Amino acid sequence: MTGLLPARVIGQPLERADGMAKVTGTATYAAEHPVPGLTHLHPVQATIARGRVSAVDTAQAEALDGVIAVLTPANAPRLASTEDPELAVLQSDEVAFRGQVIGAVVATTPEIARHAAGLVQVSYVEQPHDVALRPDRADLYAPDKVNPAFPTDTEQGDVPSALADAAVRLDQTYTTAWYHNNPMEPHATIASWDGGDLTLHDSTQGVTAVRDTVAPVLGVAPERVRVICPHVGGGFGSKGQPHVHLVLAALAAKAVGRPVRLVVTRQQMFALVGYRTPTIQRIRMGADRTGRLTAISVDVVEQTSRIKEFAEQTAVPARMMYAAPHRRTTHRLAALDVPVPSWMRAPGECPGMFGLETAVDEMAAACGLDPIEFRVRNEPERDPETGRPFSSRNLVACLREGARRFGWAHRDPTPRARREAGWLVGTGVAASTYPAGRIAGSSVTIRFGPDRRYQVETAAADLGTGTWTALRQIAADALGVDYAEVDLRIGDTALPPASVAGGSTGIASWGSAVLDAAEAFRDKFGANPSEGDEASGGMPDNPHTERYAMHAFGAQFAEVRVREDTGEIRVSRLLGVFAAGRIVNPRTARSQFIGGMTMGLSMALHEQSVLDQRFGHIVNHDLAEYHIAANADVAELEAHWIDEHDPYVNPLGTKGIGEIGIVGTAAAISNAAHHATGVRVRDLPITLDKFLS
Amino acid sequence: MNPFEYRRATDVAEAVAAVAERPDAVFLGGGTNLVDHLKLGVTRPGRLVDITRLPLDRVEPLPGGGVRVGANVRNSDLAAEPVIRSRYPVLAQALLSGASGQLRNLATTGGNLLQRTRCVYFQDITTPCNKRMPGSGCAALDGYTRHHAVLGASPQCVAVHPSDMAVALAALDAVVRTHGPAGQRAIPLVEFHRLPGAQPERDTVLDHGELITAVDLPAVPATRRSAYRKVRDRASYAFALVSVAAEVELRDGEISQARIAFGGLAHKPWRAQRAEQVLRGAPATAATFQRAAEAELVGAQPLADNAFKVPLARNTLVSVLTELTELTGATEPTQEDTP
Incomplete structure (x- = not known):
């Protein structure tokens, strides 16, 4: 790797290639594909949180006109593999969480299927369930690793002594709520069998991953499964791995011998498609009199499901954010009778940086330092965990640039000092970070077409993020041609395989493969190819991966208003500055950043899945009761980035921007709320009652 | 969703008769709450009588300075009425603070008064609820109660009424006019909704088949x-x-x-x-x-x-x-x- 691909089309704020199709309603989403002979499935869900299905009476449902089949554990086809308990649908009568799929109705219309599902009578043998996450549980355990493959615990130096000796100490517990991904498009699948061949129209972040995951579950060869998904109405991680509905649709289609469509309802999403675990983060810090951290300790308690482990890597960002000679992080899990947790935008960093960045704000105040200055003083020269240099680290530049743009310089640090017409006003700052990674496994084919255009093909995904546009921009520069000379095809396993759109790795991974394929194409055919010329490439290994710590950084600034008499809280201003390598398309990038920040605002003020421990389910399971920030909650919102040149991350110099926008936002808002009111809210969400006395 | 019969009424008497003759018949207005309930199984009517074509969509002056609001006037239209904006700002503000623009475009004046609680247990048929299924118990009492009542509740029900518009109408001393199987009557708004007591399944004093035709607003002095x-x-x-x-x-x-x-x-x-x-x-x-x-x-x-x-x-x-x-x-x- 000798330098970055020169940017010509890269860096231009091109309009979305798929924009016209989307705003005119012609872009086809998973449930909208016309499939002849389609039938419709509605699941039957468990109304107990633990136990066994003892009897299912399907007579009433089966008697309805239009009902084709009622599937239960007793009559459902067997799966080839039940190794993944989340996907092993209708394979046993055990109930592991409330809302689990225990049956399904297939009918000629969705309405009949839904009606019939309500007529299925289920009897249970109930067992006591346990869904209470508490830090003092006796059965907390250390997982073997945390998502995706980080060590569970780390320890350097002597934390207890360093804390004991510290001039300034902090020992606080921060909690984040239980969160559910709520993309606008619910999860949906159409499954059609043609003999032994299966076609799946699915709303997914990775068609290749879907194929490779469900093929062994269903007992078919991957090459006999085709997954198609040109457009996704948001995923945020919840469509990163196949969930139960996908297997259920395929299983049901097999059983009835007709194509089956399953659209997950909003309420069902709260049980079936993953969520972010609540976290309890005990953070201890020690600093010397000059405000230099001597010790950082983060102990996290969170949950997973009894049937399948997912360990959110909440303490991981504390391993690399700030310098301190003595450091420790731990993760402990409670395995509960709850649905299976999974990825949600920035797993680990998102909840972890709420605790860490709120604690840093508290430490800065305790040390009598401006929170920006405190962060600058604790900026590490190398990755504190590995000792490797950073491929680039521009946190300080983001903090300085953000401070300049936000007008931080004249801030009076005194809490509760500014009042405007009955509102207390405050400002706060927090840092953002996200790893700059890539995922192996993508291939790209480039073909010179009859119309003298270049066809670029890979099974990548566009979740609304801009892949249709950005990857085409990369291909244009990689081939040295105009954007208009490139055609892109993505979202279909008939194309060369591609890694999942997750971990902010999409553009870096697929883009590297595009570049490799373009180089292969030019090597083979030169600048004047003939019709039908074709070359392929993959993602080359990066020798720098083992030498450098690679992360994106950012700084977020918030202005918050809290009504003195009612505690109502509004974020009147949010400004983020990011250092995320090269930006491929400023228009779609800005959308990613402000989308992440808005989701962070939503996390700070609104989002909370409320568990009723008696029943074991989320009671506010719809968009009227599970609050997501509405337009009126978002006032001034700005995202900027600094020009960052990183020659090590990949040949494109990109770091991935899908997730960093949500990281740190909640802490910036919480810190601003403290500045406004003098009240430190350590438990999200920040609701008005926390300011009322 | 249960199958149901759908009828579109063309006059008030016909609408009333069509509901009164079947215990499981209900009126359908804007449908912003009822249709959700049909999908969720919260209610399972056998007949829906669509009243949106009835001629109840006018805002008219009353002798003596009051205003009569037809039961089918949409929330968004009512909020935009000049007479409401100028003389009853409390009502215009309440309407605009409710729901979303899209919902206000559909929701009617009568339907707004009859919307049901958003208690999460009422809306989830897998949990007990005395309002939805009398005698099954109240899941909210020892459950998630952030949104629940602090005044006038009973051991049977701690739900709250969700309407904004109705709160303004209560302060305005509005009067609900109805047409039922037993004839017409006028019910003061403050007596229209009930406290739960031992019968939380009854939200209002309306009889089965009794249709709201209008809401009367009394005259207000200019100094108010x-x-x-x-x-x-x-x-x-x-x-x-x-x-x-x-x-x-x-x-x-x-x-x-x-x-x-x-x-x-x-x-x-x-x-x-x-x-x-x-x-x-x-x-x-x-x-x-x-x-x-x-x-x-x-x-x-x-x-x-x-x-x-x-x-x-x-x-x-x-x-x-x-x-x-x-x-x-x-x-x-x-x-x-x-x-």
Whole structure:
């Protein structure tokens, strides 16, 4: 790797290639594909949180006109593999969480299927369930690793002594709520069998991953499964791995011998498609009199499901954010009778940086330092965990640039000092970070077409993020041609395989493969190819991966208003500055950043899945009761980035921007709320009652 | 969703008869609440009688200066009526603070009064609820109660009424006009909704088949000031934690007339008569407002998650009264749900 691909089309704020199709309603989403002979499935869900299905009476449902089949554990086809308990649908009568799929109705219309599902009578043998996450549980355990493959615990130096000796100490517990991904498009699948061949129209972040995951579950060869998904109405991680509905649709289609469509309802999403675990983060810090951290300790308690482990890597960002000679992080899990947790935008960093960045704000105040200055003083020269240099680290530049743009310089640090017409006003700052990674496994084919255009093909995904546009921009520069000379095809396993759109790795991974394929194409055919010329490439290994710590950084600034008499809280201003390598398309990038920040605002003020421990389910399971920030909650919102040149991350110099926008936002808002009111809210969400006395 | 028969009524008598003759028949207005309930299985009517084509969509002056609002007038249209904006700002503000623009375009005046609680247990047929299934128990009582009642609840039900519009109408002394199998009647708004008592399944005093045809607003003197303030968990598209509808008239720095209603606190729009008694004839001062609020809220009985509603209701009422009595002119409804 000798330098970055020169940017010509890269860096231009091109309009979305798929924009016209989307705003005119012609872009086809998973449930909208016309499939002849389609039938419709509605699941039957468990109304107990633990136990066994003892009897299912399907007579009433089966008697309805239009009902084709009622599937239960007793009559459902067997799966080839039940190794993944989340996907092993209708394979046993055990109930592991409330809302689990225990049956399904297939009918000629969705309405009949839904009606019939309500007529299925289920009897249970109930067992006591346990869904209470508490830090003092006796059965907390250390997982073997945390998502995706980080060590569970780390320890350097002597934390207890360093804390004991510290001039300034902090020992606080921060909690984040239980969160559910709520993309606008619910999860949906159409499954059609043609003999032994299966076609799946699915709303997914990775068609290749879907194929490779469900093929062994269903007992078919991957090459006999085709997954198609040109457009996704948001995923945020919840469509990163196949969930139960996908297997259920395929299983049901097999059983009835007709194509089956399953659209997950909003309420069902709260049980079936993953969520972010609540976290309890005990953070201890020690600093010397000059405000230099001597010790950082983060102990996290969170949950997973009894049937399948997912360990959110909440303490991981504390391993690399700030310098301190003595450091420790731990993760402990409670395995509960709850649905299976999974990825949600920035797993680990998102909840972890709420605790860490709120604690840093508290430490800065305790040390009598401006929170920006405190962060600058604790900026590490190398990755504190590995000792490797950073491929680039521009946190300080983001903090300085953000401070300049936000007008931080004249801030009076005194809490509760500014009042405007009955509102207390405050400002706060927090840092953002996200790893700059890539995922192996993508291939790209480039073909010179009859119309003298270049066809670029890979099974990548566009979740609304801009892949249709950005990857085409990369291909244009990689081939040295105009954007208009490139055609892109993505979202279909008939194309060369591609890694999942997750971990902010999409553009870096697929883009590297595009570049490799373009180089292969030019090597083979030169600048004047003939019709039908074709070359392929993959993602080359990066020798720098083992030498450098690679992360994106950012700084977020918030202005918050809290009504003195009612505690109502509004974020009147949010400004983020990011250092995320090269930006491929400023228009779609800005959308990613402000989308992440808005989701962070939503996390700070609104989002909370409320568990009723008696029943074991989320009671506010719809968009009227599970609050997501509405337009009126978002006032001034700005995202900027600094020009960052990183020659090590990949040949494109990109770091991935899908997730960093949500990281740190909640802490910036919480810190601003403290500045406004003098009240430190350590438990999200920040609701008005926390300011009322 | 259960299958049901759908009928479109062309006149009031026909609509009433079509519902009255079947115990499982219901009226369908804008459908913004009922259709959700059909999907969720919260209600399973055998017949829907669509009343949206009935000629009940006018806002008309009444002799004596009042206004008659047809039951089918859409919430968004009513909020935009010049006579409502100028003479009943509390009502325009309440309407605009409810739901979303899309829902307000569909929701009707009659339907708004008849919308049912958003108690999460009422809306989930897998949990007990005395309102949905009498005798099954109240899951909310020992459950998630952030949004529940602090006034007038019963051991059978702690749900709150979700309407904003109805709270303003309670403060305005509006009258609900109905046409039922037994004839027509006029029901004062404050008597229209019930407290749950031992029969939480009954939200209102309406009989089966009794159709709301209009809501009458009494005449208001030009000197009256009114306002609606809603406090909620996000800036728009959320139900009230607490809301206050208030009308006051001042004479020489004294409050000569006051009408107050709270939303978000009870099973019905809560007309605050104790607070009104304190206010009438008292000086328009912060201390008076505070006393009025305390008088009304002294009997509040919070649940596990909603003790904050008591100081919140107190502070909101004090704030609204302060703003109203400091103003020199009538308030204008805001266009949008901006903070």
